[in-house]
């Protein structure tokens with residue numbers, strides 16, 4: 001017999017019960033990676049009719065989700081632009097999930113909206129920008145920036161180095177703009193002499209190319225109808241006194257993308273789009289609606305408080321704390337690159353400019369080596385039709401000596 005819905009009882013699933021939440025945190029902290037994972041194939045293929053129960057499921061969920069994942073904070077983790085996250089962000093992500101603030105509506109997110117504004121106000125000046133907003137990734141930041149360029153300057157074309165991230169061509173396509181790939185030098189840097197006839201164009205310069213980490217000549221910023229700098233990877237270096245100079249010229253851009261879930265150590269999905277004139281950009285990207293108390297700015301509708309973990313990290317560490325971790329990452333990349341350069345069995349693609357080391361063995365194939373390297377130590381990339389291994393120094397806890405030893409074992 002079907003019971004009628006009970007509309008007056010407290011649903012305990014929305015409140016903390018039996019310290020279950022503390023148990024979830026205990027599992028997170030104590031679960032050792034590499035412990036046997038709950039077998040994915042044992043899961044029911046169809047949505048179960050009756051639920052298994054929250055508390056009852058915690059151990060299996062831990063075995064599956066925690067046991068089945070790679071640890072980005074492992075000492076050998078050196079393969080991708082995905083850093084480990086500081087524990088403070090885990091706490092803030094949990095608080096965010098519990099509060100579920102929607103930044104679309106000021107009344108559901110009074111403090112979270114202010115925190116995002118303040119976070120943007122803290123960071124924008126490092127880039128010479130006057131404002132912006134948060135988005136879930138630089139893919140969206142790039143699209144948002146090119147959209148603003150089209151609305152404000154009427155650009156008809158996006159010109160970007162052939163090595164630019166796929167999101168640039170994708171955005172041009174979505175916006176109905178022509179895409180013009182520009183030639184690069186053999187390290188993947190845009191050739192300055194290629195940046196011509198840009199009166200109707202958005203010029204995209206990359207600060208930290210995804211494959212090789214190289215920085216386009218940022219001196220070109222300001223030479224087109226609109227200049228967008230895709231600083232998804234290397235943007236945070238602006239916070240390092242030692243390395244900020246690598247991105248000099250970025251302040252002449254009209255817009256900038258930075259992924260906070262890359263080198264600002266944030267949980268996904270956290271990124272920023274900055275504008276030199278944010279008032280103009282935001283008003284070009286604003287829409288009103290009957291149910292909206294504040295205009296909807298940018299691409300997203302409902303969105304969460306990704307600024308809270310970022311703000312907490314910046315407040316807890318300070319500029320100095322971010323800078324020292326970035327400096328550590330760059331030193332680790334330098335050390336690894338020096339090892340590659342000195343070992344005659346290995347070939348270095350080029351000096352790492354922003355912590356990305358591209359290399360390969362001389363006498364073995366990239367296939368052979370990557371099959372036996374520890375998981376998470378190196379990724380693969382194809383440059384000018386040729387296969388390379390790529391190490392990205394996004395993990396301040398990486399142990400370069402252990403990484404070098406692991407490489408020596410397989411070459």
Ligand SMILES: *Cc1c(COP(=O)(O)O)cnc(C)c1O
Nearest residue numbers: 137138139165210230232233259
């Ligand atoms: C990672 C990356 C992007 C895309 O950023 P997401 O945050 O992954 O969406 C864009 N451009 C460059 C240069 C990148 O390295």
